[in-house]
Structure formats: C-alpha cells, structure tokens
Amino acid sequence: MNTQYESVIGLEVHVQLKTKSKIFCACSAAFGCEANENTCPVCLGLPGSLPVLNEKVLELAIKVGLALNCRISERIKFDRKNYFYPDLPKAYQISQYDMPVASKGFLVVEIKGDGGVLTEKRIGITRAHLEEDAGKLLHEGIKDGSWVDYNRAGVPLLEIVSEPDLRTPEEAFQYLVSLKAILQYLEVSDCNMEEGSLRCDANVSIRSIGETKLGTKVEIKNMNSFRAVQKALAYEVKRQTKAVESGEKIIQETRLWNESKSETFSMRSKEQAHDYRYFPEPDLVPFSVASEKIETIKKSLPELPKARWDRFKTRYGLSDYDAYVLTSDKILGDYFEACIQEKADPKLTSNWIQSELLALLNAGKIAIGDSPVKAKDLAGLIRLIGNNTVSGKIAKEILPMMFETRKSAETIVKEKGLVQVTDLKVLEEAADRVIRANAKSVSDLKAGKKQALGFLVGQVMKETKGKANPKLINEILTQKLPIQ
C-alpha cells in the first residue's frame, strides 16, 4: 500500500528558427502581419508548386545540434506526415522521420537544492529534427465556422526531443530554462512563448521506485509558459498516482492543460486516432552535410552559458550561484557585463542586479531587456556607492527614482542633495546630539554592550537623513565613547 512512485518525464520542444523567410518558400516568416499576407502557392499547398529548403534553416539546426552535443547526420531527408486538419493546407506536414538533422546528444541541467546549491544532471537529447509549422485557426466569437490564417504555415521549426530522463516537474522546468538559455546564446530563436516561437509538450508516466520498465505515458499539451509546464506535470503526476493507487489503469492519451482551472483534461478520442503514414517527401531531394561544414559551424559557435558561467566566476570573482543566475539568461548576463564595461565593481553590480534591480523589474513585470534603468545608469549609481558619494541606504532610494524619471543617479543626487555627509565636523555634531539624547544606550555601550553601538549609529544616520557614511560614524562614536 505504501508504494513510492517516481515520475518519468520527457519533453518535446518546438523552437521557431530565426530566419527572414519560411523554410520552403520565400514568404516572410515575420510575426504579427496581416492575415494570410505571407502566403504563396508553396505554403498554401497549391498544385504544381515545389518546396526548396532554406539554406539558413539547416545551418541554424546544425548549430543547435552541436550546442546540444549531438551527432550531426551526414545524410538527411524530409518526410511527409499525413493528417487532415484545416491548419495544414497540404493535408501533410513536411517533417523528418528517420533521418533527423541531429541525434544522441545531451544537455547538462542545474538542479537547485537546499541553500541554493546547484547539482548537475545530464539529460539525454534523443533527436532534433526540422519541420514546417502549421497555420493558425481562430474560433473565438465566430459562430458559423473557423477562420484560418496561413502566415505561420511553413515557418521553420526545430523539434528537440529529450530522453525520458527527467524525474520531477522542477527538473523539467530547469531543463527548459537551460535549453532556452542555449538557444538565446546561439541567437537562433526569439524564444518567445507568447508569440509561439517556443512551445513545449510533455510526456509523463509514473512507476514504482526500483521499477525499470516504463509506465503508460500520457502526453500533455497546451502549456503557455515554463511554469505552466511545471504545474501541468505536477497535476498529472498526482492524478496518475491517485488513479494507480485506486487500482485504475492509465490510458495512453493526449490531455490538454487548462490554465485557469489548473487541471488537465482528456482530448476526445476521435482526434487521437492518428496514423501519420510517413513516407519520404518526393518534392525535396536528400541532403548531405559535409564534415568540413560541420567543423566550420562548430568554430563559429559563440560562448555558451556554461563557459560564461565559469568565466564570470574566475574573472569577476562571483560565487557559483551568483554567476549561474547572471548567465542563465543571456540578456541578464549582457546587462551585467555592460555595467562592468562602465567600470562598476563586479560584486557590487551582481548584488544590485539580483536584489534591487530584479525586484523592481519583477514588481513592474518588466523584462530586463526593457529596463528603464539602462546598464550605463546602474553602473553610474554603483560607482557613486563605490567612491562614497552616496551610502548604500540612500542608493536604494535613488534606484526607484531612476526607474521612474529615467534620470541618471548623478542628476538625482545633485537635484535632491543626497551626497553622503563625510564632513567630520557635521558628523561629530550629529553624534554629540545623539549622545546627549540617548544616555541609556551610552552607558550600556560604556559597560561593554556592543549592540548599543549599532543603535547609536542608526540614530546618527537618522539625524543625517541617511546621508552619513556609516563607517565614519562608527569611528567617531567609538572614539567618543570608549568602553570602560
């Protein structure tokens, strides 16, 4: 009765490759155009038209394959996947069945443990293959039918299939974060889930711990964020565990995630009766990939997240965890390095980005790339802290003002008179006033109660409206009130 279960998860990620034109025709692959504007006889599946592979698509796919430690196939071909659905004008999708671009790779994922300790886990990549996207169906508010927009039909996709190596919904989330980071670093995709340039389906089954055979898997679709993938998996693991514990059999099926209800529901069985009858695409000739070409692409790969993570530790003296956070998102890493370029102290910058800046951005639901405080300006604030112009406390008040007004830290400091007080005479006078007003704490301190010093420093800070240099106050008070 007390069987312990583990979940077995594999993910299928569809990523839209960043090209100007579609995979097999010269239509624009841009998002957000007028309906059916980007269509032609090829992507509309009109008789007599012929698809021709976009050279850039194959190059980008090989890039991803190499970054995921895959074997790149010397020979590849395309196949037809046959099914009827109105979003597919040809009634088949050109995909790759048995000769994908890349296979047998792996991705190292960082699993966060207690106290922010990161442990590595290697997740196998089964394959990555190319295919064309389908069109978009609109149903909402249309009573007597559905509308179809084929702008997306024929947009290049790379489907990346993982091995069922993931064991928890959290691991699945981390896998997606790491994969997205690599794709961003490679600059092969916009990785925008809202615009559909990154999509994820999940396969999940459960089995008793110790069991080596896989259980019956269920496919879940319709998740629109990484967190939704995690939540849908958690829900599904719970549902399957409950079913198995009450003696039910798991049915192999496709279930859809309902975000507002936070549950998965079964798709009607009619739509699951798929038999794709793959066969080689006669309209496209096969392709051979020369090893020299693979070598050239390999040499052109940019610095990837793992390498940058190591470099941030050795070059900037950041902790393992801090360096990981800053490099797990390319734009965040770029922001950090732009601050360093502007001569801001690395450790101080790392702290300020991770605590103050990200807190403000998250509160306003703003992406780091759209931050109203640019790297140059944050660096300006950090330099003011570094050279003792402002205290850290005041700096924390300045940053939200920079956010709002988009003015530089220097300007705000000047306008508001926030320069740190380092004038000894002013500080000593403030200290004297505090000593007179706090006889109790003064005698406590003299009696050796060191906590009293912290209190008195705080009072002087208050007296100077936070503008005093805490180090100087400390020295002044210690000098004036020697422990007896």
Add this chain to the structure above:
Amino acid sequence: MSQKFDIQQLAELVRLNLKPDERAKLSRDLEKILAYVEQLQTLETDQVQPTSHVLQIENVFRKDIVKPSKVRESVLKYAPKRSNQFFKVPKVIEET
C-alpha cells in the same frame, strides 16, 4: 477481407468515400501491391543505400531571402468560403 489492412480505416484516413464495389476492387489492388513488396523484401539489401529520391541530385537550397508573392487576393477569391482576409472552414473544435 484482407488480414494486412483495413480498407475502411484507410479510406477514412485519406478522406475517401468508397462504394462497396470500389472497396473490393481497391482491396484486390492493394493485396497485389503488398504481395509485390513482400517479394522485394526477400532481396539482400544490407549493402544498398536506401533510395529516398529517384533523382541522383542532392543539396538543392535557396537563400534566406524574402520575396512577397502577393497572391493572397487571387487565392482567397477562389476559396470555397472566406471572411475578409481569412479562409473560412467548418468549425473544427467545440468550445471548451
């Protein structure tokens, strides 16, 4: 009735409405095709590269260049149904 395939299911997959006599005729044809394939399968092909295409050419690419086709209006004009710039099809899913 063939042991190897279900003619009715195949017809449904490819959206064909077959009359009973057509079903019988196509079943016989398919039987013959499959028998021929069976014969082929007895051949030793371990050393032969699979042929996925009849032409001896490979690596036909195009450059990543956008060229608007401007066919939208002429295609929509002949669509069975349209709604402004959209193609219109029978409703494919029920509201969830």
